[in-house]
Amino acid sequence: MQQHLSSVEVDADSVIRAITPALDASRHKGQAGKIAVIGGCREYTGAPYFAAISALKIGADLSHVFCTKDAAPVIKSYSPELIVHPILEESYSVREEDKKIISGKVLAEVDKWMERFDCLVIGPGLGRDPFLLDCVSEIMRHARQSNVPIVIDGDGLFLVTNNLDLVSGYALAVLTPNVNEYKRLVQKVLSSEVDDVDGTQQLVSLSKQIGGVTVLKKGKSDLISDGATVKSVSIYGSLRRCGGQGDILSGSVAVFLSWARQAASDPNSNLSSKNPTVLGCIAGSAILRKAASLAFSNKKRSTVTGDIIECLGKSVEDVCPAC
Ligand SMILES: NC(=O)C1=CN([C@@H]2O[C@H](COP(=O)(O)OP(=O)(O)OC[C@H]3O[C@@H](n4cnc5c(N)ncnc54)[C@H](OP(=O)(O)O)[C@@H]3O)[C@@H](O)[C@H]2O)[C@@H](O)CC1
Numbered sequence: 001m002q003q004h005l006s007s008v009e010v011d012a013d014s015v016i017r018a019i020t021p022a023l024d025a026s027r028h029k030g031q032a033g034k035i036a037v038i039g040g041c042r043e044y045t046g047a048p049y050f051a052a053i054s055a056l057k058i059g060a061d062l063s064h065v066f067c068t069k070d071a072a073p074v075i076k077s078y079s080p081e082l083i084v085h086p087i088l089e090e091s092y093s094v095r096e097e098d099k100k101i102i103s104g105k106v107l108a109e110v111d112k113w114m115e116r117f118d119c120l121v122i123g124p125g126l127g128r129d130p131f132l133l134d135c136v137s138e139i140m141r142h143a144r145q146s147n148v149p150i151v152i153d154g155d156g157l158f159l160v161t162n163n164l165d166l167v168s169g170y171a172l173a174v175l176t177p178n179v180n181e182y183k184r185l186v187q188k189v190l191s192s193e194v195d196d197v198d199g200t201q202q203l204v205s206l207s208k209q210i211g212g213v214t215v216l217k218k219g220k221s222d223l224i225s226d227g228a229t230v231k232s233v234s235i236y237g238s239l240r241r242c243g244g245q246g247d248i249l250s251g252s253v254a255v256f257l258s259w260a261r262q263a264a265s266d267p268n269s270n271l272s273s274k275n276p277t278v279l280g281c282i283a284g285s286a287i288l289r290k291a292a293s294l295a296f297s298n299k300k301r302s303t304v305t306g307d308i309i310e311c312l313g314k315s316v317e318d319v320c321p322a323c
């Protein structure tokens, strides 16, 4: 009989404690993380907001959003905490002959900031406009050249699934597919259907086939693989499946991934042999689930994504007290 590969449930609290930086009076603004979300268009303004504000609520210092011109005032009005750049354009607002100039301008705007970012989150509420996605492909290429980690979610996964070279072999890329997004990835990369019997082995194959990119497959348990191992996070979350929880997750993974890289660079740390993208996924998933559980215990059926975001701080504090 064929042996099935099983995932290992991780001690997520230990990971969170190992990578979360201590709050220290000598640290300056920015050291706890500068995150940028590339997303937000005419239809979706909630998703990029959820991802960006979650990064701040977990403990990042600065959170930017690069979105379309018409999404920007809406996102700004949700929160003064976010730095919002109204730079992306959709096809409907661009003449064919202006596309080259405009995409050059978009790229120049993002490039001004690129090297300062600790992580990009690409895709929450991005939409699927072809011109916009072409610009975002260029942004991804530049992020990769600058060694900036990227978390790819939502419509970013639509883009990447159809252009695997954008991430293939990039060790600092994380894909966070939901059930649908995973199905499309498996079909494209492995030319097969999702294996419900030996899903763990299939996840490893998927990650390997994209050159060791870390994949966080969302579901009842979140499964994380970089092609070498499979870790599982099954901490109880909530019974509510309101939209936006994946967006929280993407912002959360971005912060913890940045912290994991920072922690591993300390010569006294024993994290240097661990993959920071995997550590970031473990911590991000666990904190979202803990926050969802706290929110659900208060709000039950009326729990919405904003309630979960309000519990992110406590879910970090319970594991890693600030002082
Ligand atoms: N407030 C906002 O601005 C938000 C904006 N968002 C943004 O929307 C964009 C598109 O992302 P997405 O997630 O809606 O697209 P996709 O994955 O194709 O799902 C579409 C449909 O698939 C189904 N379905 C889903 N899960 C399933 C499951 N487990 N098992 C079975 N079926 C399942 C379900 O369809 P139904 O049940 O109606 O048939 C679902 O409605 C993207 O940019 C994202 O960031 C969101 O982040 C939410 C908050």
Ligand SMILES: Nc1ncnc2c1ncn2[C@@H]1O[C@H](COP(=O)(O)OP(=O)(O)OP(=O)(O)O)[C@@H](O)[C@H]1O
Residues within 6 Å of the ligand: 154, 177, 178, 179, 218, 219, 220, 221, 222, 237, 238, 241, 242, 243, 244, 245, 246, 247, 248, 249, 285, 288, 289
């Ligand atoms: N069946 C489930 N049981 C428990 N938790 C789940 C389940 N499905 C998803 N989750 C939790 O919700 C989080 C978001 O997963 P989900 O599949 O809703 O993402 P999504 O569809 O991308 O969300 P979004 O609406 O933000 O786009 C996961 O990380 C996981 O913690």
Ligand SMILES: [Mg+2]
Residues within 6 Å of the ligand: 153, 154, 178, 246, 247
């Ligand atoms: Mg999603």
